[in-house]
Amino acid sequence: MRDDATSDLRNEVVGRVTIRDVALEAGVSVATASKALNERGRMTSETRERVRTAARLLGFRPNAMARALVHQRSFTLGLLTSDTYGRFTLPVAAGLSAAMSDRGVSVFLCAIDDDPERARLNLEAMEDKRVDGLVIAGKRIDRTLPLNLASARMPVVHVVAACPPDGVGFVPDDEGGAFLAVSHLARLGRRRIAHVTGPRSFAAVPLREAGWRRALGEAGLPPFGEALCGEWSERFGYETGQRLFGAAAERPDAVFCGNDQIARGLIDALAQSGLGVPEDVAVVGFDNWELFAQAARPPLTTVDMELKDLGREAGLTLLDMIDGKPVEPGLRRLPCRLVVRRSCGGGAP
Amino acid sequence: MRDDATSDLRNEVVGRVTIRDVALEAGVSVATASKALNERGRMTSETRERVRTAARLLGFRPNAMARALVHQRSFTLGLLTSDTYGRFTLPVAAGLSAAMSDRGVSVFLCAIDDDPERARLNLEAMEDKRVDGLVIAGKRIDRTLPLNLASARMPVVHVVAACPPDGVGFVPDDEGGAFLAVSHLARLGRRRIAHVTGPRSFAAVPLREAGWRRALGEAGLPPFGEALCGEWSERFGYETGQRLFGAAAERPDAVFCGNDQIARGLIDALAQSGLGVPEDVAVVGFDNWELFAQAARPPLTTVDMELKDLGREAGLTLLDMIDGKPVEPGLRRLPCRLVVRRSCGGGAP
DNA sequence: CTGAAAGCGCTTACAG
DNA sequence: CTGAAAGCGCTTACAG
Incomplete structure (x- = not known):
């Protein structure tokens, strides 16, 4: 005792x-x-x-709370996200968290599973905790979260989510990313470059298609058929690969895929058809989802959306807004990066 | 104006x-x-x-901070995690966040990329913000984070991470999960059940192997050879599948794989060898990593580690500790769940 | 150069 | 039943 x-x-x-x-x-x-x-x-x-x-x-x-009380500033942010699976949100969150912690601000994680009630609850918690600002992170550039921000009396930025016209948003430059990928294929001498991608209901799909067309245009190449839209799945990639290369008709010598899963499935189909990647067909994906892209045989050249950068930039801009610095409303499309691996040849690592 | x-x-x-x-x-x-x-x-x-x-x-x-000041309780937690890739952490974080927000507590996300300096910085931030407690989340049950918790003057719980002997930790019951999987195979009439898994340096590997052996023992079956240890990769699964089923010698009629990637690779090898899954060989994975498990052909029966539950339970226990309730130190191994899909037959969905 | 006082927004004994 | 006062831990004019 x-x-x-x-x-x-x-x-x-x-x-x-x-x-x-x-x-x-x-x-x-x-x-x-x-x-x-x-x-x-x-x-x-x-x-x-x-x-x-x-x-x-x-x-x-x-005691940071005592200081916050007198400074009317908590050095605290709220991250509201609907992406519990985490494929997109976690890099965003990591980039945000790292950049913010370097500046002494901490971020609250609020996982709202597309559940309006949970969203409201978390939004209230953020108001009660007097966060200085909010970042809203989704998994699609064309969807809002089930959140009523109208009453939120603090600065807000949106990341990989739809953004109101007077809001501030950050999304990857899908069109530019696609342009990078397809230009790379053209530079490597590919001439018949097809595009296999996800459902047209995703805003990213027409954007990536536009990048494909622009790159082809600048290279003086015609599009190889129409963009083939389906699902974001390996299965769709596989089946489309079978169709595309099973026929005796003219075949593409390269395929730009709308995501890595499709690319992965397509590569499997090519292997089954006895076609070599990249000798016979070059393949490029989108997402740089490491475990898909690395595990592909051969490893996949793909477009990285630089989600960490997106998180960091969103956070820094939010900090500016909090500090009362002038910030232009509107959507920022941040550059993507082409990650070259072996699936498109050209002496890649 | x-x-x-x-x-x-x-x-x-x-x-x-x-x-x-x-x-x-x-x-x-x-x-x-x-x-x-x-x-x-x-x-x-x-x-x-x-x-x-x-x-x-x-x-x-x-104003929650004003209340916190008088109550000496911030209703705030810190989540320190080294897993930026997020495969393991995000479900844990989502489970934690959801359970906590239902109880009015918010959680700070601190992404420390195995960087001791960043770890220290974030730990200090959490102390300054006067969080009521800390959850430390890793990606391996046998690794600590580069964190010096000795000076932390607050309750701490560990999730999917090594835990000091007098600490409180939560990990999936790897042995039990393996037991579930292998018992299921035995019940389905499989008699020659092999085990292909990751590097022995991961503590999870011998645990899962032990579950395999126990289930076989209870079913009166001998192990099919030794556990084959390699990498957590599709490639290792593929190569091992080729070796295992290429030889003319006696073949397994089921394989329990240490993770879903290995299972995926192994299934690919089986397909190439003209062997049917599940007719000729039943395959079970571990992780229930949806996009791997669902995309496998056929969809993969696998063990789910229930990471959300882990996050929730860790949070609730931490709340108890904060409230001064008596909490036994030690490691809790929470049950896994077998998710039955088509890769092991038996009339699965 | 240093300190007493007031205040940030709230709660809790303690008087009335 | 209701309110004045003190206090949570800190900072910031303002006197001295």
Whole structure:
């Protein structure tokens, strides 16, 4: 029992050191301690040093909530996301979290599974916690979350989600990414470049198609047929591969796929048809979903949407808005990056 | 400019309603307003109702940081995770976040990429923000994060990560999950059940192997050779499949794979060898990583680690610890669930 | 240069 | 039943 009492006491004393303790230890007032620690106001460097030493000695860490109360700024953000599967959100969240923690701001994760009730609950929690701003992250550039932001009295940015006309949004440049991929294929000498992609109901689909067409146009090549739209699945890639290369008619010598799963399925179909990748057909994907792209045989050249960058940029812009800096409303389309692997030849690693 | 002034003013007035505003509106003191809103103390129901009405009218939301200051409790948790890829962490985080938000607690996401410096930074941020507790989430049950928790003056739980002997940890029951899978195969009449799995350096590997052996023992079956350890990759599954079924020697009639990627590769090898799944060989995976398991042909029976449950249970236990309830130290192995699909036959969906 | 006072928004004994 | 006062931990004018 003696032990218990002692450790309780110790917790009491050393557990939560306040600025009062520091002031006491340094023999100054709380006000002076505060100023010394925050490098404001003038004072003897001797006093300042004495306070610093006391703070270090006691392991003082200022209570962020108390500061927030006086500064009317919590250095805290809310991330509301509908993507529980996490394929898109996690890189966004990681990029955001890393960039923010470097600036002393922390981010609350709110997983709302497309559930309006949960969304409302979390939004209220964020308001109660007085976050300085909100980032709304989805998994499609053309869908809003089931969230009523109208009442939100704080800056908001959208990432990989639909964004109101007067809002600030960040999405990957799908058209540009597709252009990169297809230009690369053309540069490698491919002439009959097909496009196999997801459902047209996704806004990304016509955008990637447009990039495909523009790259072909600039290379002086005709599109190889129409874009073949289906599902975002390996199965659709596989079946389309069979159709595309099973027929005796003219075959593509390259396929730009709307995502990595389709590319993966298509490669499987090519293997079954005895066609070599990249010798006979070059294949490029979209997403750079590592475990798909790396596991493909051969490893897949694909477009990376740079989701971490998206998260970071969104966060930095949100910080600007919070600081009252002027920020243009509108959608930012951030550049994608082509990751060259072996599936398109050209001496790739 | 008039507009600007007006809206500024409005922001000032309506933007941040405080309990003072509510009290004023209701014609009572701040203390009474507080008690009315928190259902404490006795007072005329008329007064209470008046305060409530005022609060509703003004859209009052109490400032959680101010309350935290007086209650010495922030209703806030920190989630420190090293798994930026997110395959394991995101379900854990989603389960945690959902369970916590139902109880009014919010969770800070801290992505530390196995970077000790970033880890320290985030840990300090969590201390400064006075979170009530910490959940440490990794991607392997046998690895700690590069984190010095010794100085952390708050309750901590570990999820899918190594846990100090006196700590509280949550991991999936790998042995039990393997047992489920292999028992299922045995019940289906399979007699020669092999095990192809990842590197022995992962603690999960011997555990899953033990489950395989126990299930075989209970079914009165001998193990089919030794467990074949390699990598967690499709390629290893593919190559091992070729070796296992290429030889003319006795072949397994079922394979329990250490993860879904291995299973996927193995199924590909079987297809190439002209062997049918599940007719000739039943295959079971581990992870229930939807996009691998569903895309397999046929869809893969596999073990789900119930990571969301893990996140929820860890959070609830952490809440208990925060509330000072007695919590046994030690590792909890939470049950896995067998997800039956077509790859093992037996009339599965 | 240093400190007393007021205040950020809320709650909780304690008087009245 | 209701309110004045003190306090949670910090900061910021403002005096001295």
